[in-house]
Amino acid sequence: MRLYPESAVSQLEFDKVKSLLQNHAQTVYAKEKAGQLRIHTKKEYIQLELKQTHEYKLILGQGQYFPNDFTQNISRDIKLLSIPGSLLVGEQWMPVRKLADNTRNIFRWFDTERRNAFPALANIIGDCYYEKLIIELIDEILDESGNVKDSASEDLQRIRLGLFRKRNELRRVFEKVLSKLFKAGYSADIEESFSNGRRVVAVFSEHKRQVRGILHGESDSRKTAFIEPEETIELNNDIFALEHEEGREIQKILRELTSRLSPYAGLLQQYHDISGEFDFARAKARLALDMNGQLPNISDHAHVELADAYHPLLYLYNKTSGKKTIPVTLTLNDSGRILVISGPNAGGKTVTMKTIGLNQMMLQSGLLVPVSPISQMGIFKQLFIHIGDTQNLEFELSTYSSHLLHMKHFIEMSNGRTLFFIDELGSGSDPNLGGAFAEVIMEELSRKHAYGIVTTHYLNLKVMANHTQGILNGAMQFDEVNLLPMYKLVVGKPGSSYTFAIAERIGLPKNLIGKARKLVDEDHFKLDRLLNSTEKDLQQLDKERKELQKLLRENDRLKKEMQAVLDKERHRQQVELLKQQNRISEERIAYLKDMERKLKQIVLDWKKTENKSDVVKNLKDLLFKRKEEIVVNKLAKKVDQKYKELNQHITVGTLVKLRKNYQVGEVKEIRGKRVIVQIGQLPMNVDIADLISVEKIEENAEKGTE
Numbered sequence: 001m002r003l004y005p006e007s008a009v010s011q012l013e014f015d016k017v018k019s020l021l022q023n024h025a026q027t028v029y030a031k032e033k034a035g036q037l038r039i040h041t042k043k044e045y046i047q048l049e050l051k052q053t054h055e056y057k058l059i060l061g062q063g064q065y066f067p068n069d070f071t072q073n074i075s076r077d078i079k080l081l082s083i084p085g086s087l088l089v090g091e092q093w094m095p096v097r098k099l100a101d102n103t104r105n106i107f108r109w110f111d112t113e114r115r116n117a118f119p120a121l122a123n124i125i126g127d128c129y130y131e132k133l134i135i136e137l138i139d140e141i142l143d144e145s146g147n148v149k150d151s152a153s154e155d156l157q158r159i160r161l162g163l164f165r166k167r168n169e170l171r172r173v174f175e176k177v178l179s180k181l182f183k184a185g186y187s188a189d190i191e192e193s194f195s196n197g198r199r200v201v202a203v204f205s206e207h208k209r210q211v212r213g214i215l216h217g218e219s220d221s222r223k224t225a226f227i228e229p230e231e232t233i234e235l236n237n238d239i240f241a242l243e244h245e246e247g248r249e250i251q252k253i254l255r256e257l258t259s260r261l262s263p264y265a266g267l268l269q270q271y272h273d274i275s276g277e278f279d280f281a282r283a284k285a286r287l288a289l290d291m292n293g294q295l296p297n298i299s300d301h302a303h304v305e306l307a308d309a310y311h312p313l314l315y316l317y318n319k320t321s322g323k324k325t326i327p328v329t330l331t332l333n334d335s336g337r338i339l340v341i342s343g344p345n346a347g348g349k350t351v352t353m354k355t356i357g358l359n360q361m362m363l364q365s366g367l368l369v370p371v372s373p374i375s376q377m378g379i380f381k382q383l384f385i386h387i388g389d390t391q392n393l394e395f396e397l398s399t400y401s402s403h404l405l406h407m408k409h410f411i412e413m414s415n416g417r418t419l420f421f422i423d424e425l426g427s428g429s430d431p432n433l434g435g436a437f438a439e440v441i442m443e444e445l446s447r448k449h450a451y452g453i454v455t456t457h458y459l460n461l462k463v464m465a466n467h468t469q470g471i472l473n474g475a476m477q478f479d480e481v482n483l484l485p486m487y488k489l490v491v492g493k494p495g496s497s498y499t500f501a502i503a504e505r506i507g508l509p510k511n512l513i514g515k516a517r518k519l520v521d522e523d524h525f526k527l528d529r530l531l532n533s534t535e536k537d538l539q540q541l542d543k544e545r546k547e548l549q550k551l552l553r554e555n556d557r558l559k560k561e562m563q564a565v566l567d568k569e570r571h572r573q574q575v576e577l578l579k580q581q582n583r584i585s586e587e588r589i590a591y592l593k594d595m596e597r598k599l600k601q602i603v604l605d606w607k608k609t610e611n612k613s614d615v616v617k618n619l620k621d622l623l624f625k626r627k628e629e630i631v632v633n634k635l636a637k638k639v640d641q642k643y644k645e646l647n648q649h650i651t652v653g654t655l656v657k658l659r660k661n662y663q664v665g666e667v668k669e670i671r672g673k674r675v676i677v678q679i680g681q682l683p684m685n686v687d688i689a690d691l692i693s694v695e696k697i698e699e700n701a702e703k704g705t706e
Contacts, residue, residue, distance in 0.1 A: 001039040001364055004384045004409060011387050012357045013313055017367070020290075020316075024283035028073040029276025034283060039364045041381045043300045049284075049366025051120035054295040056278075056285035057368065059118070067105035068278040070098060078272060082265035087255050090146035093138055096261075096268065100134045103271040106278070124277045128270050134261060141257050148250045156249045163242045170235040174199055177229040186211060197243075198236045200226040284367055291315050293368030296375040302417050302451055303378030304332040304356065310370040311355040312362065326487040328355050336472040337451045338442060340465040342494050343476030348487035349455040350387065352476070353421045356453060357385060360419060380451070384410050384420040404437070411444050420445065420452035425461065435460045446470045462494035636662045643694040650675065656691040664694065 009015050021034040040046050059066055074095045080086045081096075088096070107130045115122045141152045150157045178201060181187040186207040194200065195216035203211055205218060208225040214233065216226045228236065287293065291312045308327040318325045326348070332339060341349045359369040363377050371377075386406045403426075410420055426438030435458040442464065445452065454461070465473040473494040477486035606615045639662045643655075650656060654667045656677060665679035675688045 001041055001361075001380065002382045003039070004382070004413070005406075008383060008385045009361075011385055012354055012361060014358060014361045014365075016313055017287075017358070017362060021283055021287050021367070024286040025279060026071045026283075027276045027279040028075075029273065030280040030283055033276070033280050037365050039361055039383075040366070041364065041379055043298060043379055046364055046366060046379065047298055048120055048123065050295055050298070050363070050368065052124070052281045053284040053288060053293075053366060053368050055118040055121045056281045057288050057293070060282075060285055060289060066278070066282070067109050068102065068275055068282070069105075070102035070275045071279070072098070074099065075269070075272060078265055078268050081258060081262055081268065084262070086258055086262075087251065088258050089254060090142055090148060093142055093254075093257070094146045097135055097138045097142075099268065099271050099275065100131075100138075102275060103128075104130055104132070104135070106274070121278075121281065124274055124281075128267075128274060131264060131267060134264055134268070137257065137260055141253060148253055152253045153249065156246065156253065159242055159246045159249060163239065163246065166235060166239045166242060170199065170232055170239060173231050173235060174201075174229070177201060177231055181211065184210075195226050195228070197240070198228055199232065200228045202226055288368035292370045294371055294373045294375075295368055296363070296371055296373060296377050298363075299376055299378045301378050302380055302419070303376060304330070304360075304419075304451065305376040306330055306356070306359070307372035307375045309355055309359055309372075309375065311351055312358060312370055314351065314355075315370050328352050328489050330356075330474070330489060330491050332451050334470075336470060337449065338446055338465075338471045339453045339474050339491065340442075340461055340471060340494070341453060341455045341474040341476065341489065342457065342462055347476035348489075349476055350423055351487070352489050353387075353423065353453045353455060357383065357419070357421050379417075380419040381417040382413065382415070382419070384414070384418060384452075385422075386410070387421065387423040407437075407441050410450075411441065411448075414445055414448045414450040416449040418448075418450040418452075420450055422452065422454045425454045425456050426458055434458070439464050442471060443468070465494070639664060642697060644697050646693045646695055648693050650688060650691060650693050654693050655695060657694045658686065659690045659692060667691075 003009065018034055018037050021037065022031050025031040025034050040049075056066070072095050074092075077088060077092050077096065081088060106125065110118075110122050110125065141148060143149055148156065150160050178187065181201060181203060184207075186203045187201060198216070200216050201211070201213075202224050205223055205225045208215065208227060211227050212230040214228040216228055218225050292310070292315065293312075307329050309329070310325050310327050315325045317323075330339065341352060343349055359371060360377065360380065360383065362369050364379060369377075386403070407422075410422075414420065425441065426434035438456065438458060438461055442454065442461065446468065456462070462473060465471040472491060474489055474491045475493055477488045477490055602615060602619050605618070606612065609615060639657060643657060643664060645657070648654075650667060650670075652667050652670060655664065656667055656675075657664050658677075658679075663679050665677040665684070667675055668678050668683060669676040670688070673688050675686055675691060677684050677686050677691070
């Protein structure tokens, strides 16, 4: 991406983001890459970087372990390995082995399932392979501490065996000499020491001539002399020769190992880079977790559609101090490419502008940005910025001259893939003249289809934005009652500077404020007052909208609760119905079992008894009595649907129901405890105890309707 001016990186504080990213990096490779972070314009590269960061963020969020534990910088050792005739010593081979082991763990981690789940991260090792021979060759020669093994060669094994024997022999001989000198009273307090790698005895200086051997020196106080006993000189010479031979053999073995692994220097450098790439992805993911970075939708054309976008550094600062950060939501597209933001000073205009610019820089450098995932961000090839006082003493330019110089560059170089930011367009000169130039500049930038944000206090720019296609008005909300900025951007209307309101609230004399108002053009004053009133109305509407949304959410909650209650009641009724069905089924099963048992008994009785008529009678009673009960039950159910039982005294004319056969009739005559009941055309003489007074349900319903 082309940036103008060169200080755009620091003006938008992108350098601070790079510094935070470097702090999360563990390897030199990742730190250098973070420090040299570039802003790209190729969609495929940007998407790959973003997806790698997003996938590593998922790994961290899920608490998974990713096996990239190698953090050492061994580039020099790997480069040395590639040079013919070079030599790597034992301690240099251990990091090389650790790097190869780290790569092996990474390849094992990316099984088929994880390659499908994290394709962007798997792309880092896509052009590489794991060579197990590297570790095998190192383990064949070196132990875990980096020392050459005895089994590295037959000669080394023979030399070390000889050293072991000679050292044991030297130890026995030396102990005899020490014992003899101690008995003679010649040995000093420390008894023995080493000089030039040879074992010597410490004797009092006055006895040094009594001890045969080689004098290696004396102590600083001249009281102790260090002598190599005559008996151990030959053994020490043998050991020295063997140690020298051992060193040459070790060097020969290590040189051979270096030669055998030299062809893999390029592959090891690739392993080293892979480790750094995964560390870089991890650093970006850590930064994204800190600032709530998300992966928005990416389009290859110039477009800005941000939902709940935060200034990354402000979000981090407020997060640390426990403050709330107000997000920005706006859209810049073909129908509205330039946004003119107005409002009072310290209301958040510049912060809003920097929020858009910094997030765009971060996105095109492969960093996740603190916006809603539903946001859509395009790719720009140029980013121009003009913020603050740019007075240039070196070229003797005034603030306004410098301002125009920047605007000249904006106009000449802008195109449809340019994103620009201008703070206080036209300021630094006569308001009328500066405002006129500002209009011309905005028209030209709009004509060139550039995208951007402009902040201003000029009334003519607010009016222009209102009737010029491709230019939108925006305002930062302000609490006029408490004189506090609300840091919230409202797109679609211009904002007031609240000049007189702020002056009144801070206590400037009213007569001065009155004089100032008289000096202001009446139409200008009316428009500013209208903007104040409009903003208050919008704030009230916003408040009511939030209250309505709250009520709607509460309504949805109550609706869900009611639905849950209805579902619970429906479930309870279904359970009761099933219980009832199960009870009826159980009664029928019990009846059938009882019927089966009785029929079996009748069969047995038929076989045993001679009086078959009794058995037949029992069979008839069993079969036809049940049928009569079924008929009676059906009749009872039908009568109960038509008639309602009454708990009242039976008199002549009362409608009654017979208890046994559920027939219904009218009482015609009462004779003591007997009653004449007319059932259809037939009068019946019935015991009064067998009757129940009833009334017709249909007649009752009709009465209620009337």
